[in-house]
Amino acid sequence: MNKPQLSGSRLAVTFLLILICFPCTFAKALPDEQAAKAIYNSISQELKDNAADTAKMREILLKIRRKRRKLENNYQPLMADFIEYCKANNNQPSLMKSLDYMGLQERYNEKYNSAFLYHQQSLTIALDLQDSNQMCYNYNNLGQVYRKQDLYTLAVPFFYKALAIQERLKDTKGASYTHNTLGATYLAQQEYAKALYHLSASNQMALERNDKRTMSFNHGLIGEIHLQRLQPDSALVYFQLALELKKKLNYDKGMAVTYHLMGIAYYQKEDFQQAIDLFGKAIEIHERYKTKRYLSLCHAYMGKISLKKNDLSKAEEELKLAEQMAQDVHSIEQLIIINEALTELSKLQSNWQNAYLYQQQTNQWKDSINAAKYRKEIQSLDINYQTEKKEQQIKILSADNEIKNQRLRLGFAVIFILILMLAFVLFILKVRKRNAHQQQEKLRQQLLKSLMNPHFIFNALGSIQNYMYKNEPKAAARYMGNFARLTRSILNNSSNDEVALIEEIDTLKNYLELEQMRVNKAFDYSIDYTEDLETEFIQVPPMLLQPFIENAIKHGVKHLSENGQISLHLNEENNYICAIIKDNGIGINSTCQTSNEEHKSKATEIFNQRMAIIKNDIPNLPAPEILDLSDIGGQGTQVKVYLPILN
Known part of the structure; x- marks a missing residue:
């Protein structure tokens, strides 16, 4: 088919519009770029001037984190410079924090291998410094890296390590978050009893702290359990509770997720018009934040609804759009769902060759998930071995230090005086x-x-x-x-x-x-x-x-x-x-x-x-x-x- 040609007059008008609009767009973007570069240059100079000052470096790291949005594309290069300065000056505490932050950013960018390495390096330093709080962050972040790749069995041990530290430190806020994450992970593995246990524990802690945000997540996840058990009416009760809390918090991203989950529930009830309305609300917000993973899921279900209505052209349009978005974010799980729907569509169109190809591709993706899982399990075993080895070395080192300290003591009299002084100080502090x-x-x-x-x-x-x-x-x-x-x-x-x-x-x-x-x-x-x-x-x-x-x-x-x-x-x-x-x-x-x-x-x-x-x-x-x-x-x-x- 020949492409339509622009007439000379239309081409002239189009060119004129480009000339008018381009300077405006450039003028609007340029100040933001200049501002980001100015912040980068200012903090870079601070780094050069204060690289050897440990206290000042902590303040600079906090400033980089707080200005990360304004720094835009300059954030990671600046953080990389910070890491190099810390290494050059053997500033282990700030190096530990900055490596963890870099891992977070790499995870947000979906660069999971490099994210894992950054968090692992941070954990190694945390183990050396015996910093329990940082170890907790690292274990949680390592688990999240696996969880974001749908490798849930590898994520769970890291979350339990984080939870053990939080319980020892009596950190109910952190423990509430980790219980929530474990509930979500077990939900993905379809281990519903374990998921409900952790979500209930998280909800109890969140209720005591009046943490509406965590409570909204817990209600949403419990709703998903009912959804996977094909209990849409029960699921909608919990989704409504989650939606009310998210509206109070003005948390529109969370509202969008709840809308598309409610849409799936109404799809199960075969109330397709209600489902379409809810997916429409979700898509409107997801498009604003360009969350392709969720947009792909919404369009996939819109395509499945069209299949149920026997509107094959609309179904193909929605499923193809969902497929492209899922490929952009490399979501194999969603591609399997979409391809299964495309297989059904091809059968209804009597296009048996396409049906065969879609089914074959689905089987290949399932095989690739299993292969990736085995590779990651081997990697995880190696990391766990190295970590346990490091922890054992620390225990041996601590025992050696204790023996040396005993030899340096001046006698029972000095020890007795020190204990009395310490008890007095503790008593004063307690009072x-x-x-x-x-x-x-x-x-x-x-x-x-x-x-x-x-x-x-x-x-x-x-x-x-x-x-x-x-x-x-x-x-x-x-x-x-x-x-x-x-x-x-x-x-x-x-x-x-x-x-x-x-x-x-x-x-x-x-x-x-x-x-x-x-x-x-x-x-x-x-x-x-x-x-x-x-x-x-x-x-x-x-x-x-x-x-x-x-x-x-x-x-x-x-x-x-x-x-x-x-x-x-x-x-x-x-x-x-x-x-x-x-x-x-x-x-x-x-x-x-x-x-x-x-x-x-x-x-x-x-x-x-x-x-x-x-x-x-x-x-x-x-x-x-x-x-x-x-x-x-x-x-x-x-x-x-x-x-x-x-x-």
Whole structure:
């Protein structure tokens, strides 16, 4: 068939459009490339100047990790330079960390062989340094490398090694994640009893920590167990629980996965229209993030639905698209599913030659999976042997060192004195730790009392009653819902040392909306944060910003009859979360002149005491900055508060 030819006029128009659009595209891309290169050059110079400074190198490594998205393609070359500097200066701790980070990046790039080698090198150093935490990371990452290649039997021993360390360190957060991973791995192996055991253990730990993200993953995996057991109705119950949690977390990638799993459940129920709608929602999000592995699965099922409907042309279109995507990401498991559907399609088309070829290719892929599995098992046995050999050498070395230390002791008298001194120091530290804990608990109770005081509760109940008297049930229900969510958040957060930043933001939203409805929307508010702020993963102390929001309402916009404005902006600054709270009230200077000590916020006093305790661990944490905007020609008050990133 001849290709259509462009006329002269169309060709001219096309060329003109290219000339117009290309400079715009280039101009847009160039600043990002220049910015990435500038960051690379700046950090490279820091590396050259501080390569021999162990403490400074730790800070530089943290900076590289935090700026990895802005560095773009310069991230791995910069990390490679860092590794070479560490080797040249025998900086083993930073070398250990950087090798692990490089392994992670190689795994994200689906370069599994090099990823395994980086994690293995990091583990060797961790064993030498006897760094239990890093050994835990390495074992988990080595297991993930195998898991991403669908080599589950090789992944499991690494996960169990990580779990053993986490249980010994009483790291419930890490153990919850590892139980979740083991549940997913056993699910892939169709060992459902073991999968349910680990997912239940993970869910219990996540529930105790109010970890909604892990709970959503666990519900999704339990749903997949029911899906594989051909129990779609039970599966949909768990998928719905997972979807609700992911919506609360605004985790759209996770929502997309849940949508396509629910689509598979409805496919099993032969409710094809519902399945098509859910796959459509999933595809929309997967295309945004270019996750071809999941897109391939969605299109494969869309093709299978078309087969069920006997729409053979649509089925072929969807299956071919799914096949191309699966080949791009080298997913042999999905190619087998797609080829089995293509075999069925060829039979329906009476194309027996294609049916034979597809079936033959499917058998070859199954053989290649088994061959790869055997090769990896041999590699795994060798690695396990080398690792155990290294661990045994460490034990022997430790025994030799103990003998040498015994010979160097000066006598029982010196040992006795040292033990007494050590016991005294431990006793003092224990007393200080207990006092600090008691002080924290006291401040938590005071903060809870200040937030949930009778005046606030009676005002809230009065507002609900007022809406009911006005015959506004929707407003009353909304107010009551916000009040219930705020109460639950405050009670949960008052017992936690740290919460996810996204949960803190949700609590502040509920509080602002509650106060906004109580004063009949006499003010508006806004909360925003920078795009690269990972609010789901960053942990901060709870309820540190609420006193300043409260002051902005009660001492700022309260004096305005209308058009009050309160804004909260969050961004990362010098490894802290910088929160800027603004209002357009009368200003802090005027407020101080018209108020007295009796009006001083109890919550603000508790904030100052909490910050004093936090500064014991983080002495460089900047103090809050309060500015009357009238001093610079504006209106209202601006407060800048720095929150420590705890995890």
